[in-house]
Amino acid sequence: MSSVPPNSNNNPTAASAGSAAGASTNSSPTFSPLYQQIKALITKSLQSGEWKPGEMIPSEVELANRFKVSQGTVRKAIDELAAENLVMRKQGKGTFVATHHEERAQFRFLRLMPDEGVPHPGVSQFIEVKRMRAPADVARLLDLKSGDAVIFIKRVQHFDGVPTIVEEMWLPGIAFKGLTAERLEEYKGPMYGLFESEFGTRMIRATEKIRAVCAAEGDAALLNIAVHTPLLASERVSFTYGDKPVELRRGLYLTERHHYHNELN
Amino acid sequence: MSSVPPNSNNNPTAASAGSAAGASTNSSPTFSPLYQQIKALITKSLQSGEWKPGEMIPSEVELANRFKVSQGTVRKAIDELAAENLVMRKQGKGTFVATHHEERAQFRFLRLMPDEGVPHPGVSQFIEVKRMRAPADVARLLDLKSGDAVIFIKRVQHFDGVPTIVEEMWLPGIAFKGLTAERLEEYKGPMYGLFESEFGTRMIRATEKIRAVCAAEGDAALLNIAVHTPLLASERVSFTYGDKPVELRRGLYLTERHHYHNELN
């Protein structure tokens, strides 16, 4: 295996019906590079739970042997997974499945920063947790049918004793069966950590739309502010593996002692 | 040069006083990898204007020869520069210095998107352009002394005929000497394109802080809205090479038919 011409377009598994190897008349669909195929295979293992959040995945050499490719190819696949925050490399130790139970990951999805001092987790006050049928707009964003069961959560978050965020969340009822106010209240740590550990759903990406609005009566009362105080309104959809939407979150942020921080590159 | 042990910690230029090569007792400062040094050298050439925005930089092989390293090392350096949007690779053609004169780059720093339809550039209405002395807060953010000369620009941007953004900008007076209302008005294309082509300052990164506020009288008049309408208030500091701040921009965004879009990864 050392002096043969490399890369006869070997498919590392028997997954796809391989065809058209070295021929020059490859037409449109364009084959994906080996390392992309490896990346897809590793992602599938992550998704299937073969390696759990926080655990170490096999070493590069081991994966190279398993897939019958060079270490360099595995490396490039893992590089991309690390760039997408699906895994985390630790020199000298190994490569680990990313998890929401970590300092670093705490503020990955919450961009609201205190004007002064360092970011720190808030204190949750749950207002309501219930099962309901998904309204049309929620169903559309979560890729469900209108009327499908969803879990609804409403909470207020306090920072330094100041109520700052009021948010409503909708989660698919099937995947989050058994999520109750008690479970939420007794759980210490980030909510996405709970979802990951207890419900096997890991959020890996989100999109957010932000507007400015005026506080309505109910929200003003919860945040202990005057009606018509300007607030940031965020609508966030979070996705798990396979770009599947699994959470809709609508938040109102009080920006008197906080601001939404963003880096533009 | 083929069978010698590689990497005797050769410095590609005579820049730093090389020391401590293979010895095992390297103490704290930790040497940067070769490709990082190459990256720094390429960045310096970009900054000095050796290759201008839009131009092609030398090929990987050529740079490898120039720096006396392998093509793979140059490649890794350029990979990072491409990830930071300093250069753009085009397969089969070459690697090009990134520029703000491009479709792709138009909306890199403006995250305000129309609720319906595709993003498109707005129409500028310049309200005021003048030289002034930097107030303390502006000076601090631009890394100037209080009272240093700055260019002040105020404009309204219209989308589909609707005034949507009112923003104020401050630029260092020295770097932007000769920037007048006429120059701004006659220039077609993105403002950062003008700054890049006419003033040799390329914005490569920015940070943004966003809050919700109520429209004051003056802004309400400019945007043709009621006083106290909620608006997004953005404070953006843009940086050029070497993390040097070169623009402060304070904008108010009307979010009735637009929203601020963000991707969380």
Add this chain to the structure above:
DNA sequence: TAGTGGTCTAGACCACCCC
């Protein structure tokens, strides 16, 4: 056809971590 970036390999050595 020649030149560019993109992929893949194989092997060496380094830096870091833990036993």
Add this chain to the structure above:
DNA sequence: GGGTGGTCTAGACCACTAA
């Protein structure tokens, strides 16, 4: 000492672009 990821090299071939 032995394992992990990180760097660096050298050389082959592929895919795309332009003359």
